[in-house]
Amino acid sequence: MDDVRLRSRAPNARLWLAGGWLSLLLAAAILAPLIAPQDPLAQDLMFERLPPFWMQGSEPGFWLGTDSLGRDLLSRLIFGARIAFIVAFAAATAACLAGSTLGLVAGYFGGWADRIISRIVDVWMAFPPVLFAILLVAVLGTGLHSVIIAIAVIDWTRFCRVVRAEAMVQSRMDYVENARIAGFGRMGIMLREVLPNVLPSIVALLSLEMGIAVIVEAILSFVNLSISTDAPTWGGIIAEGRLSIHQAWWVLVFPLVTLFLTVLSFSQFGEGLKDRYDPVLR
Amino acid sequence: MILQRLLARLLTMLITLFGVAVVVFVVIRVAPGDPIAMMLPPGASDDDILRLRTLYGLDKTLVEQFFIWLGGVARGDFGTSISLRQDVLSLVLNRLPATLELAIFALLMALAIGVPLAVLGARERGTAVEAGIDVANGAALSIPDFLWGLVLILLFGVLVPVFEISGRVSPRLELPFATQFYLFESIFRLRFDLMKDLLSHMFMPALALALPLAAIVSQLLKQSLKEILDLDYAVLARVKGFSETQVILRDALKNAALPTLTLVGVQFTFLIGGTVIVERLFSYEGLGNMAIDAVINRDLPLIQGIVLVFALLFVLVNLAVDITYALLNPRLRHG
Numbered sequence: 001m002d003d004v005r006l007r008s009r010a011p012n013a014r015l016w017l018a019g020g021w022l023s024l025l026l027a028a029a030i031l032a033p034l035i036a037p038q039d040p041l042a043q044d045l046m047f048e049r050l051p052p053f054w055m056q057g058s059e060p061g062f063w064l065g066t067d068s069l070g071r072d073l074l075s076r077l078i079f080g081a082r083i084a085f086i087v088a089f090a091a092a093t094a095a096c097l098a099g100s101t102l103g104l105v106a107g108y109f110g111g112w113a114d115r116i117i118s119r120i121v122d123v124w125m126a127f128p129p130v131l132f133a134i135l136l137v138a139v140l141g142t143g144l145h146s147v148i149i150a151i152a153v154i155d156w157t158r159f160c161r162v163v164r165a166e167a168m169v170q171s172r173m174d175y176v177e178n179a180r181i182a183g184f185g186r187m188g189i190m191l192r193e194v195l196p197n198v199l200p201s202i203v204a205l206l207s208l209e210m211g212i213a214v215i216v217e218a219i220l221s222f223v224n225l226s227i228s229t230d231a232p233t234w235g236g237i238i239a240e241g242r243l244s245i246h247q248a249w250w251v252l253v254f255p256l257v258t259l260f261l262t263v264l265s266f267s268q269f270g271e272g273l274k275d276r277y278d279p280v281l282r
Numbered sequence: 283m284i285l286q287r288l289l290a291r292l293l294t295m296l297i298t299l300f301g302v303a304v305v306v307f308v309v310i311r312v313a314p315g316d317p318i319a320m321m322l323p324p325g326a327s328d329d330d331i332l333r334l335r336t337l338y339g340l341d342k343t344l345v346e347q348f349f350i351w352l353g354g355v356a357r358g359d360f361g362t363s364i365s366l367r368q369d370v371l372s373l374v375l376n377r378l379p380a381t382l383e384l385a386i387f388a389l390l391m392a393l394a395i396g397v398p399l400a401v402l403g404a405r406e407r408g409t410a411v412e413a414g415i416d417v418a419n420g421a422a423l424s425i426p427d428f429l430w431g432l433v434l435i436l437l438f439g440v441l442v443p444v445f446e447i448s449g450r451v452s453p454r455l456e457l458p459f460a461t462q463f464y465l466f467e468s469i470f471r472l473r474f475d476l477m478k479d480l481l482s483h484m485f486m487p488a489l490a491l492a493l494p495l496a497a498i499v500s501q502l503l504k505q506s507l508k509e510i511l512d513l514d515y516a517v518l519a520r521v522k523g524f525s526e527t528q529v530i531l532r533d534a535l536k537n538a539a540l541p542t543l544t545l546v547g548v549q550f551t552f553l554i555g556g557t558v559i560v561e562r563l564f565s566y567e568g569l570g571n572m573a574i575d576a577v578i579n580r581d582l583p584l585i586q587g588i589v590l591v592f593a594l595l596f597v598l599v600n601l602a603v604d605i606t607y608a609l610l611n612p613r614l615r616h617g
Contacts, residue, residue, distance in 0.1 A: 123301030126593040128555035131573050138577045267424040
């Protein structure tokens with residue numbers, strides 16, 4: 001009994017904490033032009049490498065300090081959240097739709113469909129993902145859409161593998177057999193019986209994947225392959241911070257903390273949702 | 283029977299590698315931008331462009347180009363790097379040891395962190411110690427190597443500067459090495475001064491790669507240990523007077539290792555994949571760092587070569603795990 005109660009209490013706390021941070025960030029991203037204290041692109045060499053507000057030498061209005069070109073760090077982080085969320089939602093949704101569909105088909109129908117899809121997944125898994133992403137973006141040309149396509153093209157396998165395995169287990173269950181005896185078609189059973197039971201895993205993975213997409217975008221902009229060099233991306237800020245680490249630690253620390261919390265929140269949010277809506281645990 | 287399985291495994295391995303070769307080739311060929319145009323100075327004549335296209339075989343159809351390239355690869359000829367004007371295979375072989383040393387060192391670190399934590403967690407199961415280990419595992423798992431790398435740079439490169447944050451070895455040192463396996467060679471030659479310098483460079487990138495894997499090892503091994511410790515023979519050993527730690531180390535660990543091993547294999551391939559960005563982060567002169575430069579320079583032959591070598595590493599690791607599993611698993615050994 002105690003064990004069950006612990007289980008249902010802990011996920012709620014992390015669901016709220018993670019959801020809270022993500023909502024805050026999403027609000028900041030949507031309202032960016034209204035709430036950002038400065039223009040994220042405005043350079044001012046008079047104000048280069050200003051420290052955060054509590055340190056000596058800071059200037060009012062530049063809360064988290066500035067980078068080596070005098071651009072306001074807080075404003076860049078807020079505008080960077082826009083790019084992070086666009087990539088997270090678009091890329092993760094695309095990867096989820098493609099991967100879950102293929103996984104469902106492979107796991108439920110089995111046979112040739114399964115063999116072909118599994119073989120493709122094997123090939124995909126033999127690529128180092130970061131290198132694959134960099135290669136795809138280089139081929140497609142830098143830009144937001146290339147980043148989104150690259151992440152979707154690489155990460156659909158995550159959904160495919162999990163959904164395939166779960167669909168396989170579900171399709172051997174009695175209720176699927178009952179539905180067949182009751183006269184439902186295979187397509188109908190797959191969508192109406194198997195899919196809802198696989199859904200909690202898909203939702204958890206989707207949230208996890210959003211965190212991964214944010215990281216991949218940061219990595220791509222870190223190696224200067226995401227969108228234009230000027231654009232305020234978290235990875236771009238980190239790359240800048242890595243260079244001036246001995247002169248201005250804050251340029252690395254703040255985007256790092258933001259990224260840290262965001263990735264952690266996406267994964268905890270997913271896990272929390274899964275525990276909450278998993279029919280077995282519930 | 284094991285031989286049959288092995289042959290089947292080798293066949294799927296080849297099919298996977300062939301698939302990787304096809305995908306890389308297709309992806310690279312649809313790239314806009316002419317690699318030849320980039321090699322020539324502006325204002326080169328059409329004749330020059332045509333001559334170079336013929337030289338690199340770019341005037342043939344895609345399918346012809348693919349099989350010419352694949353035939354070369356089979357003979358060990360990966361072509362010539364466009365940006366570095368050197369043989370791709372020798373470039374790759376020159377950098378591969380650095381990446382292998384980093385990956386293996388990271389794997390050992392992951393085991394050195396993960397296994398003791400698993401043993402401790404299983405011994406102290408149900409206590410605050412186990413809960414603490416679970417929380418640490420959760421955090422280590424959800425944060426990827428790229429972020430760990432940055433955190434480590436801040437901690438041990440800037441805040442308490444004890445380790446080197448960039449490069450593989452200090453440039454001022456004279457290197458007496460015959461191979462590119464610097465770390466292994468420094469140990470064999472008993473050059474502990476060089477070993478210390480190499481480790482000081484390797485420590486942080488390896489730890490960044492090791493942390494997520496250490497969490498997986500500790501989590502999974504702890505779970506298996508806990509299940510085994512409830513079994514009859516563990517109870518019997520306890521009755522005979524062995525302490526909990528002795529039961530774990532003498533009996534349980536051996537049996538719990540098998541399920542962990544399979545997963546560590548897959549995760550080790552992820553770790554190898556992670557070297558690409560971690561090497562970049564620490565300016566470590568390995569294969570991954572070279573790969574990113576190759577992509578930025580649109581060096582098609584070099585990219586193809588590196589991706590193929592990575593894919594080969596991945597399938598070899600999987601094969602090694604399968605073989606070890608078959609050898610260690612009594613059910614398969616006698617089947």
